[in-house]
Every structure is written in C-alpha cells, then in structure tokens.
Amino acid sequence: MLNIPVIRWGKPYDSLEIDDVLHFATGEPIAKVSQANAGIISRDMRQVGKARDTLRQIPCSEIIEILKKAADLYESATLPIGDGTQTPAEFAHQQSASTGLPEHMCRHNMSKNSFVLRNMQQILDCLTRGLDLNILTRGYGIEDRGVVLSYQAQASALSAVLPSNSPGVHTLWLPAIPLQMGLVLKPGPQEPWTPYRMMSAFVEAGIPKEVFAMYPGGPEAGAAVLNASERAMIFGGTPTVERYKGNPNVQAHGPGFSKILLADDCVDDWEKYLDLMVESIYINSGRGCINCSGIWASRHTKEIAQAIAEKIGPIEAKPPTDPEAGLAAFTIPGMGKAVWGMIEADLKEAGVTDMTEQYGERLVEQEHCSYLRPMVVHCDSSEREIAKKEYMFPFSTVVECPESQMLAKIGPTLVCSAITNNEQLIDQLTNATHIDRLNIGPIPTSRLNWLQPHEGSIIDFLFRSRAYQVTEEAQAAL
C-alpha cells in the first residue's frame, strides 16, 4: 500500500491526518493519503512566485520537449509515487479501485493525457493563435507584422480543485507547466492517482519539482486553495458554478448538460446517427460533462429513444477488470440509491417514459458500491423536469421539441452537436451564448478536438492582453 504525502513545492510532507483510499469493491485500503490543513496551503502560497520564476528559466520550447518525454513516462514507466513506485498497470488498477471506473477506461484516459502532453506544441499554438511563446515568458514582444504586443501573466501558478469522478478532466490543467506556471492541485479524495503520477512523470522528465504543490484534503483544503490562488479551476455541481460566477480568479467547471440536436432537415434520417448518439451517451460510462444527457428533435423522438434503449438498456454491470465493462460504480455509500431516488421521482411526471424499463432494474446494489445501468427517458415536451437533468452514468433524455423553440429551451449546454445543414439554424447556434463547444454536423459530443479551447481559453484565463508601447528605437531592437 502506498503512503502518499502532501507535496509542498516539491517537498514531501507527511501529515498527522491521513485519509484511507479504499477499494470500492472490497473495502480494502489501497493508499494512505496525507491531508493538508488549510494553514499549510495559505502559508505555502506566499511562495508561489518562485514557481513561475523557476519555470521562466526554462524556455517554453524546451519545456514542450520535456513534456514529450513526460508523456512517455506517464504512459509507460514505473514511476516513484509517495513511498513506493507505480507501474502503468498498477495505476489503472488503483484508479479503477478507488473511482469505480473500469480499468480499460482508466488506461484509455492515460493515453488521452499522454496525447495532450505529446501534442502540447500544436495545442498551445492553436490556443494562442500562433503566438510566439517567448512573448508569454517575457510579457511582451513583437509580432511578425511589426506590432508590439503584451500578454501579462495574471498568476504565478494555476490551481485546481479536482473531482474524483472523471479522470478525463486532467487534460485541462496540463498546459500550465509549458506556460511556465506552477501547479497547485487539490486532488479529488478518490482520485489522487492522476495528479501524483503526472507530477512524477514531469519531474522524472526534467521539470523542477519545486514548481508543484499537491494538497489532498477535505473541503477546507479546497477552499484554502481557491482563496489563496490568483487563478484556480474548480469542478463541481451547479451550486459551485453559481457561487464562483463573476469571480475572475476562479474558472468553475460544472455539469455539462451536453446535447445533440437533430434538426428538421436531418431528423428523418435519425437512424444514420444512432451510433453517434449511443457513443455520446455511453462512452466513459457517461461520467463526463461532455457526455450527452439530452437528445432534442421535433419528431421521431419515441423511435429514437426506443432504438437507443435497445442498444444500451441491456448493458450489465461487470467487474472493473473485465475488458468489456462499460459501467463505472458509484463508490460513495448510498450515492447510487440517492440518484435513483431522484430519477424515480421525475419519472412520475406525466409525459415522461422510461424507455429502458423493459431491460430490468436500473439500480444494482453491491456490498461496497452500487451501479446504475444506462437509461433513456422520453419526454413529450421540453417542460418536463427530467429534461433538465444530468447524472453521472449513461443517462439521456430524448426530448420532443419544435426546432423553432429548441434554442430557447435547451438551457446551458457545454457541448452541442447540431446535426443540420440549415444555414439559418447554424447561424443561430453560432450566436447562442449559452452553448460553449459547438459541433456542426454528426460529431459525437464526447469527441473533443484538443486544438480547440474548452470552457474558455486557458490563455485568456492566465494571461491578459494589454497595451504596451515602446519607443521606435526600442521596437526596432525587439
């Protein structure tokens, strides 16, 4: 069993408060994780400036090369973690054991993270729209077209209060290091694995360990990280998003409410898009904010719901080591039952039909965990309460709604895949500010192009474009 310390700017610190990370299926402890008290975090954060100073000594281009090595190490090497080591297979096993995600999905998430690390140059090139990264290092510079410009760093580190339920989110903070920002992470209680393994890979590849801080802990630790940080990400529910709305220091990532819209010009061919809809709902056990939780169309909705239900309704909970396992377990006691209770209440509303009912009980309770088997729910109107819901398992509504009302009714949508060739609708979608990522055409909501920004550009979050004027002589020397 691993003992995982708090990391205080690279230095391990064993706390007197320890949290046992347990195997969800057996209840056996698989790691002991030191818990940071809030005071440690606020005290350490006074040294945050050193992290950026250290990283600015290494050119961005060099860091990007180091990241390629880190990608290989992360994916393939045995790495030091806490007081022991960890192979890639152990990582997948441990992550699966504490989060409930099947092991093959953990391995897939590993390759996703490695891919992002390996392709950081292109990703940053796209996110910065081709900016010379030395301008970010120095704070100002000159473009090819002869204009002086400045991007001022708004922080010395990027902080993140991370979730336990979706290992996919880690790709969002990976660009911090090549942008020469330190990393301050508060791992999710069940998911210390990715942050620690990633840090280990970075350090082994050559990034100075002094630029990393890891603060596992309770809600108090999360609050301390947010409070002490100049720029921080947090992942949570709608209340979390509401709480930090308008706070420029905090980027709150909440539920996705991602949707597929089948427009009138394509909906009669809905069968062509069945696999796309199934993939969007079911991939990664439906845990991500990019998984589809609502399919909207003006007609054929019952047939669509029925067809999806036939595909995913029969899926059973399988052991996490089974390569065919498609469902993640709810590892927090009582959570699966509580979620099912909420759904059951919504199913009572008139006009709401559980299309997966015929495929057996959805709630599967085991000794230490529970599962919810995939669900497809038909709504005869967008006014149904369940049409606004999203859950952490393969769950989607199929909502009947006239095309003309869709945009007004769908609500906040992280990823919208609009299947249409209707130019007028495309124009309206493009201008809809409640849609974040927009896919036009038959693209699964879950298929992200890493060259695109996600919930706001990290460059805009960490840097501020501002005026910077120099004399003509100085400009000539740039």
Next chain:
Amino acid sequence: MSTAESSTADIESLQKEAKDRLDAHAYETIQWHFHESTGSPFWLEKKAGLNFDPMTDVKNFDDIKKFPLFEDEWLRGGPINRWVPKGLAGKPVYVFETGGTTGIPKSRMVIEDHWTDYELFSDTLPDEYFPKGANWLMLGPSGPRRLRLAVEHLCQHRGGICFCIDLDPRWVVKLIKKGWMEHLEEYKKHCIDQVLTLLSANHDIKCMFATPKLLEGLCNALEEQGKTFKDTGITGIFSGGTEFTPQWTRFCVEEFFGGPPAESGIYMTPTYGNTLMGLACSKPVTAEEGYKISYYAPQPRAVTEVVSFDDPKELVGYGETGRVKLTTLTKELFVPGFLERDEGEREKPFATYPWDGVSGVRPFHETASGTTVGVY
C-alpha cells in the same frame, strides 16, 4: 514492586479518591438543586415529573444516570430567572448565550461559575510562559459570550489587564451560510487588524486567548509584514475548539512558533469547553506523542464521558470512539448528561487528572455535515 506497578497502584488510588470526591459532590449538588429552599424553579418543577426522588434516590454520581438526558433546547427562551437557584437569589447574574444566528439563542445564567472555572484553569498554566502580572489579549468572540468575560477574569486573576477586540460570531456564521466568502475574509482581516493595532501599541501583552482560525490569521498577517509570531512577545497562548487538531497544533508549533516551547519560548495549550461546562484542560501536547490532544474535565464540577453512540448510558472502552457526554455539577447549574455535538476516543486517567479524558475531539459524525464551524 516495580516502578510501573507502583505508578499503576498510585493512579488507582488517586482514581478512587477522585471518584469518592465526585460521588460526594454529586450528592451535595443534587441536594442543593432539588431542595425547596435552594433549588432553581426549573429543576423543582422538573422534579414533579420524575419517576424517582432525587433527594433520596441519588446518592452518588452513577445515580445521576436516573435523570433523562439534558436537552439544551430547554435553554432557549425565558424566563431566564427560572434557572437561578433560590439559594443564590439576590446575587448579580450574568447571562451568556450560545448559537443565535437565527431564532432565539440558548441562554445560560451564571453568577460566579465562570470565575471559578477559569481560576482553576489558571492553576494549570505554567508561569514561565504565562507570567503572573502579564497583560493579555482576548482574540475571540465578544458580545454575550462567556468566553470574553471569563478570559478577562483569568487575566485579572493573574494580575494582568486584558485587551479585547470586537468579534460577532453570529455574523461569521451568517457569512458562511450565505457563501459570502470574500466578506468572511474581510471580516477576519478586520479582526486581525484590530489585533495588529493593539500589539503595536506598546501594551506589553504576553499572553493570549485565540481561536485556531484567528491565531492562524494573526500569524499569517505577521508573516506578511515580514515578522514572526515571536516578534509579538507573546509567550503563552490558550485556544480551543474542534479545529484544534494534532495536525494543526504541529503546523502552528513547527512553522509559526519555530519549535516546541523549550526552543521557541512559546507555549500553547488547547482547551475544550462550552457555556454549559467549565474548561477541560489538556494533557501537555508534545511532538513525541504525535501532538495528541486529550482533554480532562474539571472534576468534580463537570464530568465528560465518552459514551456509546447507541446507548448514552454506556461508556465505551478505553481507546474506543463514542459521543462526548457532559454532566455539570455546580451550585449554579445542574446538567445531568448532555450529549455534546462532538465525538472522540475515551482516554485513561493519569496522575494529574485521575479520571477519564477524551481525545481526538471532532464534530459528531451524524451532525458534522450540517454544522457550520465559524470562529470557535
């Protein structure tokens, strides 16, 4: 006989003496509170509804279990005078409140208990770090709180003058409940600013009470000014609350104070208490014992027991976890078994406190998620 056996025998003998003293004190307290001439209207009225006669059926501490558990809701609302024992009628009465963020707060009347409790506590403080005659700083809640007057009395009892700040804990709880964290930070800063001003005013303050959060806030503020806590000249601190954990103590001692008392010259002792009881003192907290914090109630005036979650009349075994149950036995107040909102592990008696203690005190797991911990 080996030294170990001898010391065990000594402790057993001390334990017996303490138990005898507690039994006698319990008997006297019941006689006082349930006698028509000395008891409080509240208990005299309650007596009628009991299925036993406290005057004849309670002969020792264990007999107090015959009473139903004390409900702190009884303290909500008046008339407050119903709590004043007839035997103390005419004496000046203080009222201390607890809670009160919304609705009617719980009130406890006090005459001199807070003085007595803190005078007893004073005897446990090492003079080396809490010099007699030194001035004090009270960095805790003001308003209708027992703590504010009690700390001032402690200071005066030791020959010093106490400096206080304004701090409204009800506003702090409201800020937390509303999620106004920026305001919370500003309010904390407002409190710390008051302290920094006092400390800069040449009042020769050497001792203080502080809640863990405010002590941490003060240390951070000093460090942001390029100073350390040592620069304040304060050598003795007492603090309290469930946030006073071993890890927090270690962090404070190692990082803010610069080491244990012998190295840094700064001594901090945790305490546990509330408006209903006196002040439970801690066994000295040391790095060698992993900064373990074990509290011992001021017996016989108050008793803390660690009882089963399922049956509050059953003590748990030593080292086992249970809920903290409080019994208060003073002439001013009788509390027969009140279940605190805390849990912890039962600790063995030792020479200084030859009765049960409690360690690892933390919010009771069933109510913890709904509890808003403010500043203390």
